[in-house]
Amino acid sequence: MSQAASSAAASPEALLHMGRDVLARQPFSVLIGAELAVLAPGHCELQVPITDRVKQQNGFVHGGVVSYAADNALTYAGGSALGAAVVTSEFKINYVRPAVGERLIARAHVEHAGRTQAVCRCEVFVLDRGVEKLCALAQGTIAALPKND
Amino acid sequence: MSQAASSAAASPEALLHMGRDVLARQPFSVLIGAELAVLAPGHCELQVPITDRVKQQNGFVHGGVVSYAADNALTYAGGSALGAAVVTSEFKINYVRPAVGERLIARAHVEHAGRTQAVCRCEVFVLDRGVEKLCALAQGTIAALPKND
């Protein structure tokens, strides 16, 4: 279960800083070199540099890494809108093209946010010699964790 | 996009051997230590030992690793039934419990196989002090790649 903490009341700089701090404390995200490029209320862009370690046997980015990028971007987008610690409840992903290139770019945005959950969508692109190509589309539910105070 | 090659006509030992060979050629699967425990026509069990590197900031297995396990297990199950090189077209996953324990176990099975695609389901468990607990449920479509010959 992915999890991110953020606050909708934070300044843009503080929000991105907070998001990057969470990412830096996710050993798996560090392992594959994920970077949080953008985090704004209801919107997130997460990138993964494409190195050999994230590939499968044909030289494409492994589907599990594409789904990681979608999952984590959805979580950040939802968290930025809900202003709370959140988890991804569920998501679905459609793969439309093998990911070959230099960089994976997952952009997620909130489509509808209620009090306790947000429905978000994400598009995953691969940057291939300067051109972005759509690789996958995702849609899912991000839920705020109950406050313990 | 995940991809696996297999043959429904192979002997049980040959099928498992072939599956493990594909896994060993997936750098990402090697990176996180994934193991193919079972591969039989229409059925697969994939395991990931839980080390710090697959976790997020709260000490749970990262959702992206859980979705990787589901995705890859679905692909193997579908490939074992279709007897061809395959890709995961799409899947959805519901997370039901944070994954805390020693080992992630993803079991996938074919629910319906046609000529060119299979619909599969997967349950992901975490082995926690000897007890298996359900962490996630997935359902998706595995498609045979067109033969190039």
Next chain:
Amino acid sequence: MSQAASSAAASPEALLHMGRDVLARQPFSVLIGAELAVLAPGHCELQVPITDRVKQQNGFVHGGVVSYAADNALTYAGGSALGAAVVTSEFKINYVRPAVGERLIARAHVEHAGRTQAVCRCEVFVLDRGVEKLCALAQGTIAALPKND
């Protein structure tokens, strides 16, 4: 949004009676002749007799009716486990065969139930000259409505 009310504490007969009462108050379910065959804690079977009115242009049951059956069965299964008024938050469905026959049978069951939501699965069969054939598979989240008291 589908909605059902039920109570996990009710006797088996009372639970089924309550479920049928809710169905009878759904004009759309009445319109297409849906019947609640089974309702037990965590399990539901909903049937739709196949008449011309539920078909599409090729004589198959319309996909929208198959998804209705899955949606409603998931909602009942979840509601029977949560013991509360519930709604379907989301679901996904894979169609695997055109539905041709006398009767659509949707069987849903709870895979995991928490305090406020349940993850359920459903298989939709068509009864064709005495033989059940799998037509679709679904998986989704059922959420308890907040109590207003």
Next chain:
Amino acid sequence: MSQAASSAAASPEALLHMGRDVLARQPFSVLIGAELAVLAPGHCELQVPITDRVKQQNGFVHGGVVSYAADNALTYAGGSALGAAVVTSEFKINYVRPAVGERLIARAHVEHAGRTQAVCRCEVFVLDRGVEKLCALAQGTIAALPKND
């Protein structure tokens, strides 16, 4: 399984006419009064007037009708891009608001089209006293049927 026939090569008027002709031959779509408002390559708008017959027990549009609208709109959008007889292979839907109002409006568009299948998204709105409100979001795969010739 929903099914629509169309041709990407047709004129705009011919495409819409062809789409309406298919809808008129779907007894279920006629039963609930569905109307095809727009059909263009890669895009579709399907409407359902909200009458008592499409409701559930609380006076909201039944979730099954919302999912019908999404399913059918996805199918038309995919068919318009693939230029062939098509079926919906799978889709997922998130409900975000009870549908209360005069008219259900489902707008679907193609996100990626290959040779044999298209990944599409759909938003379902309810028109409530002149204001459109988002009720549900869907994403799915539309597949071209093999040609029989």
